[in-house]
Amino acid sequence: MASQSQGIQQLLQAEKRAAEKVAEARKRKNRRLKQAKEEAQAEIEQYRLQREKEFKAKEEAALGSHGSSTTEVEKETQEKMFVLQSNFQKNREEVLNSLLNLVCDIKPEIHLNYRING
Incomplete structure (x- = not known):
């Protein structure tokens, strides 16, 4: 046991x-x-x-041309803005004088549709 x-x-x-x-x-x-x-x-x-x-x-290589086109577009935009600003400055006085002449040159006339009742 x-x-x-x-x-x-x-x-x-x-x-x-x-x-x-x-x-x-x-x-x-x-x-x-x-x-x-x-x-x-x-x-x-x-x-x-x-x-x-x-x-x-690969993304940089593919978008490389895109980056230069963006720069090119910005350059063109700046050039156009410069042209617009210079045209504005050049023609500003002439346009203002023309508008003032039209507004200040009053020719009193009776309107065509005016009827004299009487």
């Missing part, structure tokens, strides 16, 4: 050690999965940054 209880004790201890080893293996597995996930995230981020950089380079 003593040998049976001793055998049972040995089996229980062996079972306990096996359970501890399984638990330790699960912990190692979980740590490794977490580490693999972190490595994958870092790799994905690096790939995303690389692709974004390539996209920016």
Whole structure:
């Protein structure tokens, strides 16, 4: 009977050690999965940054001509504004005098639609 209880004790201890080893293996597995996930995230981020950089380079190459056309349009606009301002300054006095003459030169006349009742 003593040998049976001793055998049972040995089996229980062996079972306990096996359970501890399984638990330790699960912990190692979980740590490794977490580490693999972190490595994958870092790799994905690096790939995303690389692709974004390539996209920016291609976008810059495609829009490079667009940027110069924008500058060209702004330059033309400034030139047209300058011409308009100079024409305004040049013709301002003449237009004002013409308007004043039209307003101040009063010719009293009877309107065509006016009827004299009587």
